[in-house]
Amino acid sequence: MTPGAPAWPHTTLELLFGAAGTAPESLAAILSGNVGGNLGSALERLPREIRKTSIRKISEAAAGLLDVNLIDVLIAGWRKHQDLTTAARRTLAAPGSTELVDLATYQVTEEQQPYVSVLIDDLPPATLQLGLSVVLEISALLAGISAGRLIAVHSGRCDITGKLAMQGADAITKRAHSELPGVITLGQGLRLLPAQDYPSVTEQADRANDEAAPANSPTCGHG
Amino acid sequence: MSVLAGACLVPVILTSTLAFTLAPRGPSSQGPGLAASVVSPPGPPTGLTATAVSSSEVDLAWAAPASDGGLRVTGYDIYKGTSSGGETMYAGLVRGTRYPVTGLTSRTTYYFQVTAVNRAGQGNRSIEAIATTRRSRQTISFGPLSARLIDAKFTVSASASSRLRVLFSSDTPRVCTVSGSTIRTVAAGRCTIRASQGGNTKYQPAADVTQSFTVRHRSGPHIPRTLIIVLVAILVVGAAALLVRRWWRRLHRPDVRVEPHDGPPGVVRVHGSGTGATHTVNIEPHASAGTTTVKELEP
Numbered sequence: 001m002t003p004g005a006p007a008w009p010h011t012t013l014e015l016l017f018g019a020a021g022t023a024p025e026s027l028a029a030i031l032s033g034n035v036g037g038n039l040g041s042a043l044e045r046l047p048r049e050i051r052k053t054s055i056r057k058i059s060e061a062a063a064g065l066l067d068v069n070l071i072d073v074l075i076a077g078w079r080k081h082q083d084l085t086t087a088a089r090r091t092l093a094a095p096g097s098t099e100l101v102d103l104a105t106y107q108v109t110e111e112q113q114p115y116v117s118v119l120i121d122d123l124p125p126a127t128l129q130l131g132l133s134v135v136l137e138i139s140a141l142l143a144g145i146s147a148g149r150l151i152a153v154h155s156g157r158c159d160i161t162g163k164l165a166m167q168g169a170d171a172i173t174k175r176a177h178s179e180l181p182g183v184i185t186l187g188q189g190l191r192l193l194p195a196q197d198y199p200s201v202t203e204q205a206d207r208a209n210d211e212a213a214p215a216n217s218p219t220c221g222h223g
Numbered sequence: 224m225s226v227l228a229g230a231c232l233v234p235v236i237l238t239s240t241l242a243f244t245l246a247p248r249g250p251s252s253q254g255p256g257l258a259a260s261v262v263s264p265p266g267p268p269t270g271l272t273a274t275a276v277s278s279s280e281v282d283l284a285w286a287a288p289a290s291d292g293g294l295r296v297t298g299y300d301i302y303k304g305t306s307s308g309g310e311t312m313y314a315g316l317v318r319g320t321r322y323p324v325t326g327l328t329s330r331t332t333y334y335f336q337v338t339a340v341n342r343a344g345q346g347n348r349s350i351e352a353i354a355t356t357r358r359s360r361q362t363i364s365f366g367p368l369s370a371r372l373i374d375a376k377f378t379v380s381a382s383a384s385s386r387l388r389v390l391f392s393s394d395t396p397r398v399c400t401v402s403g404s405t406i407r408t409v410a411a412g413r414c415t416i417r418a419s420q421g422g423n424t425k426y427q428p429a430a431d432v433t434q435s436f437t438v439r440h441r442s443g444p445h446i447p448r449t450l451i452i453v454l455v456a457i458l459v460v461g462a463a464a465l466l467v468r469r470w471w472r473r474l475h476r477p478d479v480r481v482e483p484h485d486g487p488p489g490v491v492r493v494h495g496s497g498t499g500a501t502h503t504v505n506i507e508p509h510a511s512a513g514t515t516t517v518k519e520l521e522p
Binding site for chain 2: 062068105106108118
């Protein structure tokens, strides 16, 4: 709906509403205009102040649901990428080996349908149905894989498109673009295979790495 | 007219006064004897004119009568009246042939006659001369005026010696205007106010008197007073309306509270009252597991 280019968003919330943290206010503005569905008619019955407060709290709840980390989406995509998982299995089988995988352009799509249920007095429950869609289109990416882990990313480009639908109607569409300069190492590397595929002695370290890596990974969206 | 025949006195019957004179006869004459002549009062003065020179004075002028009656004219009597034929004695034995008649009433028509007098008596009256006195003069007292700012409004005053009402006008209407005795400055420059009195039946018009003063710009930007009043009124009304609205809303503000719900995390409850009813709104977010798909775009 509104093409834009926020600089290097970390989350879908930043992509859709910017980095200023105004997502709840923006959502409240949309909801105040036209909520739609059974929620709209239910809120209409409330006194003004209570309706205003309710919309604000509904917006805060919705904003919390839309705060999806884009790195997590990207990692989830890599773990499903056949070329990467195949290379990961090969390097796991041949300890000490490293493979550079030249990935063709591919898309990682994340779809979510969170919702906020609202119960007003004795009325039937009303719902604010959200639809979140994030598409990461990655090209010219060279992945370094060793011991079943993604250990480095070599250059690459990433286009991000985020869409938000409310009550079934498109509400916001935003786009961003990112260039990955040079080589970015990923520390101990990101696990690309199920945990049980790795030697047990390293499981503890794997978990720690998995938790730490996204935050330190300037991949798509982090030029 | 006179008859003298030797020393013999011959009576002559005349209508005029008979006068006798005794004079020695010269050598050429036939010796001393009496000389007799007939005299009479002088004739009427001629060419009487009356000229009004002011509101209270008329100057009379005339010429000596054509006949002095045989005796020197000793003076003239002046008659004055306010109707034709109604003249009465005003001054007697006036010497000379001019006389200023003073103490007259302004804007009044006077009738005059003059008679010549000699020792034989008073002659007939001259023809009437008529003059109407002038209206009285009057002057205006109009004091100086001080400098003013643009858009000033003030009154001026001036008085006439006749006590008649003085009228004001502006010689510079682009700088200042006049309404009655109220002056209004409209632009910077030199304002000239003229005081006039047109006179009436008794008073002549007075000479106009003007006074000038400077009209200066205000130091700040010029804002019409009306606009200022309107703006202030809007502000006052707006502020009052705002206060009333806030007071009304405070009076009727519903008691809205947001409370954590004792249910699942993230659930809140909005509880409010204020319009005669109590409302409870439970808000519960539900996350979605989401689906991730990967699709190659190029072989």
